Amino acid sequence: MxxxxxxxxxxxxxxxxxxxxxxxxxxxxxxxxxxxxxxxxxxxxxxxxxxxxxxxxxxxxxxxxxxxxxxxxxxxxxxxxxxxxxxxxxxxxxxxxxxxxxxxxxxxxxxxxxxxxxxxxxxxxxxxxxxxxxxxxxxxxxxxxxxxxxxxxxxxxxxxxxxxxxxxxxxxxxxxxxxxxxxxxxxxxxxxxxxxxxxxxxxxxxxxxxxKPVPETYHPNPQVKLPPLIGVVGCRLETMDVFTGNRMVIRESATKFEAPNWMPDGKKLLFNEGGSLYTIPVEGGTPEKLNTGTADRINNDHGISFNGKLLAISHSRPGPGGGSTVYILPLAGGTPKQVTEQTPSYWHGWSPNGKDVTLVGMRNGSKIYNLYKVDINTKDETALTTNTAGHVDGPEYSPDGKYIYYNANPTGTMQIWRMKPDGSAKEQLTFDEYHSWFPHISPDGKWMTMISFPTDIEPNSHPSYKKVMLRLMPLNGGAPKVIAYLYGGQGTINVNSWSPDSRHIAFVSNSEKK
Missing domain, CATH: 2.60.120.200 (Jelly Rolls)
Structure with a gap:
């Protein structure tokens, strides 16, 4: 009543x-x-x-x-x-x-x-x-x-x-x-x-x-010494039908969580929060913690192999030489196996055959990020880019294994590119004023999503708490189409979050202060 x-x-x-x-x-x-x-x-x-x-x-x-x-x-x-x-x-x-x-x-x-x-x-x-x-x-x-x-x-x-x-x-x-x-x-x-x-x-x-936006001076890194933020910026976990634009909020929290993957059975999502990974039903419910052994400092770069059996994570290992390091473990949970020795290393993609992973990292004292392919068994690394300026990120294989998609800014704006798996035949795919990051390819190989930042964002940066767009682009040709306007950024869609049916995606937006 x-x-x-x-x-x-x-x-x-x-x-x-x-x-x-x-x-x-x-x-x-x-x-x-x-x-x-x-x-x-x-x-x-x-x-x-x-x-x-x-x-x-x-x-x-x-x-x-x-x-x-x-x-x-x-x-x-x-x-x-x-x-x-x-x-x-x-x-x-x-x-x-x-x-x-x-x-x-x-x-x-x-x-x-x-x-x-x-x-x-x-x-x-x-x-x-x-x-x-x-x-x-x-x-x-x-x-x-x-x-x-x-x-x-x-x-x-x-x-x-x-x-x-x-x-x-x-x-x-x-x-x-x-x-x-x-x-x-x-x-x-x-x-x-x-x-x-x-x-x-x-x-x-x-x-x-x-x-409720944060002040322009706010920085999510607690090591950056700025005036304290009054209140807490919460997060929403959302799913969306990319062809209709209909969005559903399935979880809200006053604490920060990030980067959902869609589980292979189509029934659950995987996301990181507080250094750990959790699963949650796609309709919402109580999150369940995934067993990742001693890896308890997991960031928002994690993802599932094409055969649905393995999980790659980026975990900041402690001690001398520590920093973000790539590990793999069974998707059901278990003991992580270290893949990369050098740091920082941020995972971003699996090869379709499950033998290699792609990552973005700094090597040999350079302060420039480049893209690498690593054999998960031998740990041999292959450099896919050798940039001395600018920024590259988000390398992800297409399901057919023909290309690796990524974002780069050699022209001054962050655009979406692709290359062959050996790093050759680099090709720019987007040509507009927005700074676009993290291309994700649908399981059927027909579509690509990306997050696009406004023109006033520094091209090398993908900050949190900004007015951003999610866009959809056909891989057989055509311009990107806006499918969502949201307040978010870093952590929204860092990793591939397509549903197995190639119709839905999951992402994180920022909500009101709680």
Whole structure:
């Protein structure tokens, strides 16, 4: 049973009905401004989607009428979700989107990322309570019949930025606005207004994420002496259908974990946390620790052989000459066998025949990373690159063994490349402004995923806690397509996380501070 409460004169004489029980990640839903027809909001746990129904004359002039699903937060944040209207054609001025609002008062100051029924896409704001709503008068229209639209609203200090993309595209900034008088603690959430007092409209919103970014000065390495971070940045373990973009959160934690692999049976994921490895069912549940013997300082470079029998790990061995070292052990768990002598060595790929592994490392006193192939039995190393500048990383075999895919930046931006297994015939595959890392090839050999950092990231670096994209690219030719926008980076998708059916991937995103 839902508890219904009446918020009266305490909210600026505005009457609103609210549900005190949480709805997904939100705290309340309410009809703002007393629409003639009551609205509602619900969360479908199976699909992790939100459904809003609402009426209302408009969100405009000096008062609003709409259905609102919201929570209260402060500081900087990033709001991202996919939006679409449900049902037949309605009023061309019906509205859905993200809203930041000072209160549930119908005349409250607010800033709104709005998509209309006719495709008009605009940032609107009311600078003070009771003031008339404003917009930049930019007529930006997206096709009404597009599959769906991703809307992002970010607050940085007093500035609010709206970004929008159709499926497969990078986010584009629509507008930004300074809100100098807006309080720090605000309501944020999803909304719908029918622009017709006698009609109720419905919207579906999914892949909804509220991210609390860390300060730009934050560094995840505790050895870097910077002011302490207040609070903890948590992590989400997510799976995604790469062809529809539908994402599912299967685990959330206030502690940091990274780099999922999909287990060969398709039923579990493998990830690292606190120096150890854990498995978890793909539907979620309680993680179980994998026996890795004395290897208890495992980082986010680990993966499973093509035959599903062996596991390679990168473990920082202690003592003189220590550092990240590659080991192998049975996938079921057991005693690790050391493969590399020189450090640092970070594993990244298995050969299809299971005889060799590929890694990135520094050798012979050089401060430049290069790529190597190592025989797991003889420990003989073969250099695949001999760079004296720049950076290379992420070497991974294709399932047919014809190529090793990797990322490199000889041109100044980090791009995806491939070469033959002997290091010859190097070929650049991506050509754009983004810095792309960690190419992962699907089991059927048809697709490649990658993580792409924005243009303001130093090309040799792949930091945590950044606004990044996951992209999908056909191996038989074609441009990369955006399949996810998230807050993450290092640890998100360092290793191959394709499902055995070549339809899904797993990855880690960063969540709210807990």
């Amino acid at each position: 839902k508890l219904i409460c009446l918020l009266g004169l305490s909210l600026f004489l505005n009457t609103a009905f609210c549900q005190n029980n949480s709805i997904g990640i939100f705290d309340k839903s309410a009809d703002i401004g007393k629409p003639t027809n009551a609205g509602s909001s619900r969360y479908d746990e199976r699909s992790q989607a939100y459904y809003l129904k609402g009426a209302g004359y408009n969100i405009w002039f000096n008062r609003d009428e709409f259905q609102y699903l919201y929570k209260r937060i402060g500081g900087n944040f990033i709001l991202t979700g996919n939006f679409e209207f449900v049902g037949g054609e309605g009023n061309g001025h019906r509205k859905i989107g993200w809203m930041i609002r000072e209160s549930a008062d119908e005349a409250a100051a607010s800033v709104n990322a709005v998509v209309h029924g006719d495709g008009l896409t605009v940032l609107q704001w009311r600078p003070l309570r009771g003031a008339y709503m404003r917009d930049p008068e930019d007529e930006v229209f997206y096709a009404k019949k597009s599959v769906f639209r991703t809307i992002q609203l970010e607050r940085i200090g007093k500035k609010v930025i709206m970004r929008v993309a159709n499926w497969g595209e990078p986010l584009q900034e629509v507008s930004s606005q300074e809100m100098p008088n807006m309080k720090d603690s605000v309501l944020v959430g999803l909304f719908i207004s029918s622009h017709d007092s006698n009609r109720i409209e419905e919207a579906k919103v999914w892949n909804v994420r509220i991210d």
